[in-house]
Amino acid sequence: MDILEYSALDLGQRIRAGEISPVEAARAAVDAAKRDEHNAYISVDEAGALRQAEAVQEALGRGEELSPLAGVPIAVKDNIAMENRRLTCGSRMLENFVSPYDATVVEKLRAAGVVVIGKTNLDEFAMGSTNETSYFGPVKNPWDKKRVPGGSSGGSAAAVAARSAFAALGSDTGGSIRQPCAFCGTTGLKPTYGAVSRYGLVAHASSLDQIGPIARNARDAGALFGVIAGKDSRDGTSMGVDFSVPVDGNIRGKRIGIPVSYFDKGLEPHVKEAVLNAAETFRELGATLVDLDMRTVDYAIPAYYIVSAAEASSNLSRFDGVKYGYRAREYQDLYDLYVSSRTEGFGAEVKRRIMLGSFVLSSGYYDAYYKRAMQVRAVIKREFDDALQKCDMILSPTSPITAPLMNQKQEDPLKIRMMDIYTVSINLCGLPGLALPCGFDDLNLPIGMQLIGPAFSDRMLLGVGESYQAVTDFHTRFPREEA
């Protein structure tokens, strides 16, 4: 078996057993990343990866006890800071920016001996659902290179699906981990807000962003989540929850909520069928299905876009051409320096959201838009809290469609946004969402489903996902080069 086909935990186990050397694994992954034909990587750090792998090798030689993922090569989305490494955010604005510090999650990866082979492509500043807004070009879906991998963590999902990285870190503001997982057939967790430190994640929308794992299966995702989760004194919104406490990941006895209206309209028949089949599988395995009447879904997209754009407009103000990043060649005065640098440095989607966000926060409109959206957010949260009283978790599609062709919907931003209909509410509510494959459509494109649980039930979702994957094989399929 090719090294690259092992799961992350299997590889880790073989490394600890001395069957595969970390350097060998890093070499294989780096070579695959350099060969990658999906534009999944913005930078590959061969020297750094080999150095880390050698350090793990030495630790192994000294007989040190290693963590389950020690020596396992993974990729990191290029909006997460690594000291002395480029941090582009998929933008011309930060094309040559080098971070002076490590994100907390990166420190944790290093401490666990996880080897980072490269930084993955993404929609510019994580704004997009197709990965086509990247300044470094679109990412191709490994299942069909004419199709998008989803976004914004499209590079991370594609790298994992194409088997160059054993797992990856992504970030999720409105579905940016889960939707690419659906399109690429990978498993990913959007953790509970506060479960993972955001320190070092370039902010898109601060009240919604979370870093999370993208992996080949739920077990690997759980292992990577275990490495990165935990309270961080550098992030005031992070919470100290002990995720190492064993949880009941059995499906038997679980009440699984089905939001009936989610399956009414607007989703492709294959998607509906696959997700309802999964519900049936859960039932067969001993779960009880509970019908839920959830009505706020139509309000989620507008509320999400107002809140996220408002926060983004402020978060992205620091990219002003003064201190670092792109600066226009020519400018008349300070004002012109700002305007020209930002006009030239940002792409269309980013500018669209900055304008929207600035508008909804502006004097005279704040109450009508931002404040209203926050009220809607509270209503949505209440609906989810109520629904999760009636069940242990909610099952929904991750995306209403499977991966669309590239260049298809750029002319209609609103339509693209509807792709996020099932995911954005979860960010507005701060809840955990696990995306995992549950079928394939007639074009052999992966279909994804999403399990949503109460705050800090991340471990339970991962456990249930693992139980589901023990009896299904959708997650084990991957696009072969020759296919």
Next chain:
Amino acid sequence: MQYETVIGLETHVELSTKSKIFCGCSTAFGGEPNTQCCPICTGMPGVLPVLNEKVVEYTVKAGMALNCEISRYNRFDRKNYFYPDLPKAYQISQLYLPICQDGSLEIGGGKSIGIREIHMEEDAGKLVHDAFSDASLADYNRCGVPLIEIVTQPDFRSGEEVIEYLTRLKSILEYLGVSDCKMQEGSMRADVNLSVRPVGQEAYGVRTEMKNMNSFKAIARAIEYEAKRQIELLESGKQVVQETRRWDENKDASFAMRSKENAQDYRYFPEPDIPPLELSEAYLADIRESLPELPAAKKARYRSEYGLPEYDTDIITGTAALARLFEGTVALCGKPKEVSNWIMGDLLRLVKNADMDASDVELEPQKLADVIGLLADGKVNRSAAREAFEAAFQTGADPKRYVEENGLLIVTDTGALETAVEEVLAENQKIVQDYLGGKEKAFGALVGNCMKKLRGKADPAAVNRLLHEKLGK
């Protein structure tokens, strides 16, 4: 027509916490440019602010001392604007829910100034224009230094009231130990909102906001100038334009910076990176418990407990450093009146000569107590005591050692006294004869000569006694 001036004040005070409001960098003043900053101060991509809880504690102290309501539920907001001294392009401040509200400060004469609110925020950096390279250089050391902004109601009617308020405010904040309040270093700065209206008119006139005054004197001048300017405009049939004006100390005049039409839209919204902060009753009770005695209470106590005159209590309680010295010294040696006299006399003279601020007095109470003790025990005379005090003030010298090392101790050695007296008697036969002949006044001259011989370091009573003995009278 008679006009009335209406003034409201926005005072920014830098808190004297050791570290910044959202990171661990030092707040020390005067470091080399960009040596006191980290990725958080410089707004690097991906960083997050974490609130320094000392800032909350200091602000609550200030709020309590100014009789404010303290908000139990607190939040920060972002104020968005572009400027090169603001690396994140937003300032973290409080707009919607300021931590302290509805307070007041007595300024004497039965008048009280309403405090509308006190809120917490971060300072920005500093831009320096380098004429040599014709470039602006940014120093981010000040970024994230904690500030509170104290906003009053438009309750002032004169510049004198404003200065009285600021003097008392400075004194209270120094007592609390929450700020150095140094205007020259920018740790206290006040913006003046001023309008004028015909006496008797209820509605406020159009106001202007004045910035950039860096001393109490400049504030007083700026108020005088602006009131006059507005009255002249109205008198000549023109209108006051609502605008922000900049005080130019050198030109002794203010100039328009920006008008209301160009006012910025700061697009305030709640800061999502800092979770809401809830203050418990127990937390507030602990802080209330820890508040020191404040100037007004102290003043009343000095008068009743020590019987000090009003003027002296005003001066001593008006400056925390002086009150600390006074109380510390009294605790060591008693004699409150004597202690007060030393502070009011010698100390303030030395402070004035050194051109320093009384707030910066660092003399230890033990030293003043020692000076007073030396004098009381008859070990030195007053001029020697003053010399020792000055040395203690200037160089931190120990008064006891100083008087010994400089031979200022009074001669108590009876042998030395006798020798001196005998010498004087031998050298001044004429005066002795006069005295013995009945000229009582001549005795004084003998005493004087003895004291001169002993270079003043003798107890005159002992000299008297000895002379009488020797002269058999």
